[in-house]
Amino acid sequence: MAMATMLQMMGDTLKSLSFDFPPSHQTDFADSLGGAWFVSPTQHALEIVFLVPLFTGMTIYFGNRAWGKHTEAYRLLNSKHPVPKASILERIIVVLMIGSFGITCAHKTVTQTLLFLMQPCHASALLLIIVMVWPFKQAPLIPRLLLNIYYYTLWGTILALIFPDLRDHDMFGEIFNFFLEHLLILIVPMYLISNPRYVTLPPSLDMALFSFFLYAFYHSPVLHLFSLWSGYNLNYTIVPPALGFLVETGPNYRYVMYTAALLNMFWTRYLVMENYHNLVRWFRQRSKLKSY
Template identity: 50%
Template sequence: MAPVISLLRNVWDPVANRLERFIRKVAAELPIDNDWSQSVKGSWYVHPRQHAIEIVFLSSAFASAASYFFMRALGPDTLNFKLLTSFVPTAPASWTEKLLLGSLIGSLSLTLTHKLIRGTGLFMLQPCHMGALLLISVMSAPEKLVSKILFNIYLHTQWGGYAALAFPDLRGHDLFLETFNFFAEHALILIAPIYMIYSGRYLVLPASPNMALLSFFVYGFFHSPLLHVCALRSGLNLNYLFAPPPIKILIKLGPFYRPAMYGTALVAMFATRYLLVGGVMSMLPRKSLYF
């Protein structure tokens, strides 16, 4: 057994060293010690070699799994595909829906303004901001196939909005209306889907493990490599890819907090769609409101 382990190390170590050197070369200048008083700038709280391993292996796994479960969940022979291609919104948008859309646009615009003032525009790639943009796109063109797919993926990932409200990270918030808009935006991205379900204008696919896993792997691929590469190049702690939020249990996990966050996200995908969205659908009538 020992000779086999030694052989594997001899093969792996040069590869890992090369990956680590590449990450150090392409990444921004980062300090070793993390500054816990702020949430913007990154650090080597997680070793560069771990970053390299995650980008190579997680990115490959997320891409492969997302492709596989896309066909399982939405392939041409599936019930979901038939529903997606046959569903057409039966009524125009109500004033309530237009108000929600306008509120989302206004809140996201204010968020963008705050980010630009701080010089941290890349933070618009945070999942919750991207969720707001996704909802705006879907509500602007609900008849499009891509809108129907994205809405159903979002129904699995909106747990992030609940997490942000439960554990708000307000470090550095000092601009006018910044804190207010933080809560307003996250409330809107949770309220809007409820109304969208209520209106009956948006297709909600049946809950299924394949759709939940597709949503998770799309979410994972967005983080690695897309968000991860942006974080490394900019040196910004985008969605805590460099260091965790100030939550005790995550800090106790040290550099291995990210696998725990991915695991939590996987469980949350199922819980959100089956329990929260399923509960909403069981209680709400499917009828448009007008006033």
């Protein structure tokens, strides 16, 4: 009885501090922006209490194992060596990335949904821009680490292209820019992983788990709390996407999404990115042999 009372108090407290969402039975799956109490306030509170410390601790733990000062990855990320100048193609890519991101910002400004710039795909576009324009002589670890983390999270872009959520893309050019942005953040890493200007760490279990828990931490508490405060369904923290199999899982849909994210980290980096990287190196070696 005392436990039930405490849980009810936790739910009531979180609900009082959150946006005034409609009840779960009023969930509108035609709307991708707003949410409802699809997940009960009590469950939201429990997830914040238990998942946030877990994600925080595991991010620190696997981060230290993956690229702590005692690791070879740390040495590679901080290595000092001449960095070739950016090619014309790379500069064109930067312009395209900045242009697409600028259009996204304009659309979000007009629709008063700037908070949706926190969506992982928009954050990924900004991350890649930062990586490509970063002055490598200053703190090279930052852009190198960001890029190598992104190699594990590329699956989000692939899924966004397979299951595009265009429910609230009504403005002129918004759908075109959606596909342009997602194609860029899919293709650009393929270009960067084979570019001698950038350092690529070999795939590792520790790095995969660090990337997963960092991604999970960005989801909760960051996006989770912003969603509860604003009423926006940022990265489906409040209501699942309009996909039947996820909706049918009910309030536990996020656990399915976390599990899928964990598994996706591995095939993205080990299967897609590593095989592509090896293929590029093979073609380069073959071209050098032919030139002799």
